[in-house]
Amino acid sequence: xxxxxxxxxxxxxxAIDDCTFHQCVKLSKxxxxxxxxxxxxxxxxxxxxxxxTKDISYPFRIIPLVREKGKTKMEIQIVLKSNYRAALLGxxxxxxxxxxxxxxxxxxxxxxxxxxxxxxxxAVVWKIRRLAGLKEAQLTAEIELLPSSDNKKW
Numbered sequence: 001x002x003x004x005x006x007x008x009x010x011x012x013x014x015a016i017d018d019c020t021f022h023q024c025v026k027l028s029k030x031x032x033x034x035x036x037x038x039x040x041x042x043x044x045x046x047x048x049x050x051x052x053t054k055d056i057s058y059p060f061r062i063i064p065l066v067r068e069k070g071k072t073k074m075e076i077q078i079v080l081k082s083n084y085r086a087a088l089l090g091x092x093x094x095x096x097x098x099x100x101x102x103x104x105x106x107x108x109x110x111x112x113x114x115x116x117x118x119x120x121x122x123a124v125v126w127k128i129r130r131l132a133g134l135k136e137a138q139l140t141a142e143i144e145l146l147p148s149s150d151n152k153k154w
Contacts, residue, residue, distance in 0.1 A: 065078075
C-alpha cells in the first residue's frame with residue numbers, strides 16, 4: 001500500500017509493506033480514497049499496525065561498544081545520538097540493553113537520565129526524560145559475570 005499525505009501543497013507518500021487495521025475501520029474507503037475512516041470503540045485500541053522498509057529516517061542512532069575484561073567481567077558503552085532537528089525534543093526515551101544470563105551484578109554510569117539493572121529481564125533499562133535534537137547521551141555498564149567452566153564468556 002502507498003499512503004499519501006498533503007501539506008503545504010506538496011504530496012508525500014510512504015510505501016507500507018504490511019498493513020492491518022482494527023475491525024472498526026472502513027476498509028472500502030481506505031482502498032478507494034486512501035483515507036482512514038472509523039467509528040472508535042470504547043476504551044483504548046490499536047487502530048493500525050504497519051511495517052515500512054524504504055526511506056526510513058530513524059530518530060536515534062545507537063552506537064554500542066562491548067569489551068571483555070577477563071573471564072568474569074565485561075564493559076558495555078552505549079552512545080545514543082538524536083537524529084532529529086535541534087528545535088525538536090524527544091521525551092520518555094527508553095533503551096533496553098540485554099545482559100548475559102550469567103550476570104551477577106552491574107555498575108551503571110550515565111551522563112543523562114537514569115539507569116538500572118533488571119535481573120528479572122536480564123537487561124539494563126535506561127530512561128531519559130528529555131533529549132534535544134542533534135544531542136547525545138552516554139551510558140557505561142560494568143558487568144560482573146558468574147564464574148563458568150564453559151569457555152563461552154557470554
